[in-house]
Amino acid sequence: MILQALCDYYERKQDELPPFGFEEKNIPYIIIVDNEGQFIQLESNSEIEDGKVVVRPIRVPKASGRSGAKSYETAYCLWDHYGYVAGQPKLAKPDDIPKEKEIKDAIKQHDSFKRLIADLRKNLPDDAGVRAVDLFLNNEEEVEKLKSSETWRECLKIKGCNLTFRLSGTPNFVCQSEFVIAWVKQQPPPEGNVKDGFCLISGKKSRIVRLHDSVNGVNQKPAPLAAINDPAYTSFGKDKGFNFPVSADSSFRYATALNHLLRKKSRNKFRIAETSYVCWAEKPHPLESAFALIFSDTADDPDKNIEAVKGVFSSIHNGAYLNDDGQDRFFVLGMAPNSARIVIRFWQTGTVAEFSENIAVWFNDIDITGRDHHGFPPLKKLLRATALQYKDDNIPPNLPADVVRSILLGGHLPETFLQAVLRRIKAEQGHVSYSRACIIKACLNRKYRFSTTNQKELTVSLNKDEKRIGYCLGRLFAVLEKLQLDAQPGIKATIRDRYYSSASCTPKTVFGTLMRLSTHHLKKLEKPSYRKNAENRIEEVMALIPEFPAHLNLENQGLFAIGYYHQKPDLYISTKNTNSDQGE
Numbered sequence: 001m002i003l004q005a006l007c008d009y010y011e012r013k014q015d016e017l018p019p020f021g022f023e024e025k026n027i028p029y030i031i032i033v034d035n036e037g038q039f040i041q042l043e044s045n046s047e048i049e050d051g052k053v054v055v056r057p058i059r060v061p062k063a064s065g066r067s068g069a070k071s072y073e074t075a076y077c078l079w080d081h082y083g084y085v086a087g088q089p090k091l092a093k094p095d096d097i098p099k100e101k102e103i104k105d106a107i108k109q110h111d112s113f114k115r116l117i118a119d120l121r122k123n124l125p126d127d128a129g130v131r132a133v134d135l136f137l138n139n140e141e142e143v144e145k146l147k148s149s150e151t152w153r154e155c156l157k158i159k160g161c162n163l164t165f166r167l168s169g170t171p172n173f174v175c176q177s178e179f180v181i182a183w184v185k186q187q188p189p190p191e192g193n194v195k196d197g198f199c200l201i202s203g204k205k206s207r208i209v210r211l212h213d214s215v216n217g218v219n220q221k222p223a224p225l226a227a228i229n230d231p232a233y234t235s236f237g238k239d240k241g242f243n244f245p246v247s248a249d250s251s252f253r254y255a256t257a258l259n260h261l262l263r264k265k266s267r268n269k270f271r272i273a274e275t276s277y278v279c280w281a282e283k284p285h286p287l288e289s290a291f292a293l294i295f296s297d298t299a300d301d302p303d304k305n306i307e308a309v310k311g312v313f314s315s316i317h318n319g320a321y322l323n324d325d326g327q328d329r330f331f332v333l334g335m336a337p338n339s340a341r342i343v344i345r346f347w348q349t350g351t352v353a354e355f356s357e358n359i360a361v362w363f364n365d366i367d368i369t370g371r372d373h374h375g376f377p378p379l380k381k382l383l384r385a386t387a388l389q390y391k392d393d394n395i396p397p398n399l400p401a402d403v404v405r406s407i408l409l410g411g412h413l414p415e416t417f418l419q420a421v422l423r424r425i426k427a428e429q430g431h432v433s434y435s436r437a438c439i440i441k442a443c444l445n446r447k448y449r450f451s452t453t454n455q456k457e458l459t460v461s462l463n464k465d466e467k468r469i470g471y472c473l474g475r476l477f478a479v480l481e482k483l484q485l486d487a488q489p490g491i492k493a494t495i496r497d498r499y500y501s502s503a504s505c506t507p508k509t510v511f512g513t514l515m516r517l518s519t520h521h522l523k524k525l526e527k528p529s530y531r532k533n534a535e536n537r538i539e540e541v542m543a544l545i546p547e548f549p550a551h552l553n554l555e556n557q558g559l560f561a562i563g564y565y566h567q568k569p570d571l572y573i574s575t576k577n578t579n580s581d582q583g584e
Contacts, residue, residue, distance in 0.1 A: 002347060003201050003226070003246065005331050006254035009261075009280050017256050020249060021184035024057040024263070027079060027162045029155050031146060034168045035128055037135025039142045042151040043166075057263075060164060060175050061184050062213075062252075072105060075113040077120065077184065078133065078175035079164035082155060084113040086143055086163070094156040114138065124183055129174030133165050189248055199247035201254075206247035210240050213255035217262030217269075218276050219337040225258065227341040270296030272380050272400040273392045275336045275345050282329040287352055291332075294359060295379040295404065326353030332408065334401055346401040348408050358410035365442035369461045369569055370434045377435050379403065385435040386420035396420065412450060415554075418443040422504075422557050430500025430564070437565040440558045447555070458559075462566040464540075470504075470556030472544045473511070474563025477503050479537045480514050482571045486530065487521035504560040508548045537571070 010017060018024060032040040046053050058079075066074035075084050082088040087110030089098035098106075114137045121127075121134045136142050146152065155161045165174040174180070188194070189209060197208040214222035228240050235243060261268045261278040267289040269278045279291045334346025363376055380392075383403070387394035402414040421439045425432055441458050448455040459466075466472070481494050495514060502510045518538065525531040552560060 001349070002333060002344070003250070003254045005280075005282075005329075005349075006257040007201055007250055008282060010253040010257040012283070013257065013260065017260055018059050018062075019181060019185070020252055021062055021187065022059050022181070023062045023256070023259070025060050025063070025079070025162065026055040027058045027060070027164050028055050028158055029151065029161060029163050030173070031085070031136075031163055031165050032168050033132050033136045033142075033165060035132050037132045037137075037139055037142060039136065039145040039149075040168045042146060042149045042155065044151065044154075058164060058173060060173075061180070065214075072108040073112050075109070075116045077116065078130075078173075078180065079162060080109075080113060081160040081162050083109040083160075086110065086146055088147070088156070090160075091156055094153050110137075120180075120183070124179045127174075127177055127179040129165065129167050129170075129177055130180070132167055133174055136165075194248065195242060197242075197245045199250050200245055201250040202247060204247070206249065208242060208245040209248045209251050210242055212241055212246065212251045215255055215258050215262065215342060217259070218335045218342045223337070223341050225255070225335070225342045225344075229340045267292060270380070272296070272383060273395040273397060275334050275397075275400055277332060277334045277346065277404070279330070279332045281331070281352060285328060285330075285352055287330065287356065291355075293378065297378045297380050326351060326356070328352050330355050332404070334404070336397075346404060348405060350408065355408055358408055361410055362407045362442070365445050366438035367460050368434070368437050368441050369566060370437070371460075374434045377438060379407070382435050382439050385433060385439065386417070386424055388424075406446070411446070413443045413446050418554060418558055422554070422561065425561060426501040426504070429498075430496040430504075432561045432565045437562060440561050444555065444558050444562070458562055462570045466563070467544050468556070468559050469545065469549060470552055470559030471563035471566075472541060473503070473507055473548075473552070473556075474560035474565075475567040476511070476538070476541045476545065477514075477560070478564045478567035478571065479534075479541055480518055482568075483518055483521045483534045483538070486534070487524035504552060504557050506551055508550045511548045 027045055030043045030045050032043055034040060045058065046055050048054070060079045061077035063076050064074060079085075083090065083106045087106050089102040089106040091098060114134075117130065117134045117137055121130050124130050155163070166172070167174060189207065193210045194207040195210075196205065198204065199206050199208065212224045212226050215225050216222050226241070226244065226246070228234060228243055234240075258278070260266070261280060262276065266278075268280055268291075269276060270292040271277070272295070277292075277295065279288060281288050328351065330350055330352050332346065332348045334344070336343045336345045366376065366382070379400075383395050383400055384390045384392065386396075386399070396416065399414065399416055399420065403417055405411075406413045417439060421436050421443075425436060445457040448457050458471075462475075463471075477495070477500070481496050484494055485491065495517070499510050499514065503514070522531055522534060525534065
């Protein structure tokens, strides 16, 4: 299903993606030669984007794997690093003196590249570009001109700098000529890597590959999405990819589509902790580019991301994603790195309408006091609120996938989500931030929505009619903290720093002490009107609390945090109104 959906995406994007046997590669410099192979100049292939130097990708023949002692024998077609193209030894710095071994390796690499181009010229005698490159490589004076050019020093500053060729006066690269494209398509796979059989994706009889094409952007190095590397997983004597027959064409299509989705600055991808997510639809749809904004964030400009999420929210509520194309299929794939291949962490399919409706429900679930100021937070920001030091690396590995699945299906949020955020609140002396309040409200409301006890969902702002014990205790704690701040202006540590954790778990052991402290704090208030207002607030909440329970379960601990969060802004609003009335 995954590979089939990716192959379909390749068909949809065929005009934008490389043809069979080609790939997009970042090549910093281009060697310009004339028809007789004479060196013209070394041209930079970079541009300034957002104040940074960015190398433009070039469509080149796909690189084959090379490793081991004889890796120098494998050269890439009409492009490669400066060792192969110009016989340049590796250097840590441009002015360093290369070692003898590095010089020998560069000579071997350059000879392999020259042999490849010579063979290519025999097969493509009518290709002027291939002829020019062959003449250039076999003319040592022209190669030396390249190394003596002013730009060459900048090339040496890039470790393993890749180079390719272009004929002077022509816009296209030599490796993109019609003759080269046709020749690359006709090249057979390496011996032992193919067998005849039926492809599981296309259903046609074709060449089945033993090793699938690699994918970039998940592991540190390119790795296959589908692979068998251990004899324990083989069957009927079949080796590696022959256990799940996929043709060379299908392998190329799904890998190219996935590389396109995972490319830099792709609007179809986002990353949470170690898991990379990509999303796409079977037909072009605005939700493809908006989807990532809901779950990820932009470190460079968080305000821009918040505005984008607001736009998505408005579009969903206005029915923009529920038109005639609402029944189009939508796919979300999550991948994590492994030593030998890519691990599938998440796979979810549905229609555009289903996902849009469930995303709208998610926005409503996290809607709480403070949204006008903070906006709707993306999921990645919420997950950081559950992690030590707010770092992505400290987010539990399975939690993001579980939460994303719950959002897309509109179901229960994982219990570990609520546990993680409450744990961080206690560890940080009762710091109930906006993001943490969003998480707790969403977890509890989804629990109540599917509960058989018919409990009411939590409101966006303070609900003075709410009688659940956890919520009322949280309100009381906020009122007592405000009283302490009024009685002792400038105090550095409040009851929240000392008592929040105990008050939210074992109220009976703490609130007796807090109530006794409140009597002392009331006496310190200078104006009788302030004292009366504080007493009224305490009495109002105490009327809803029959007794202080010995323990609060996880649900009531969440209610405690929401009651505390809801009550705090209301106290300051009430204080402002009281001061205003007195002034009048």
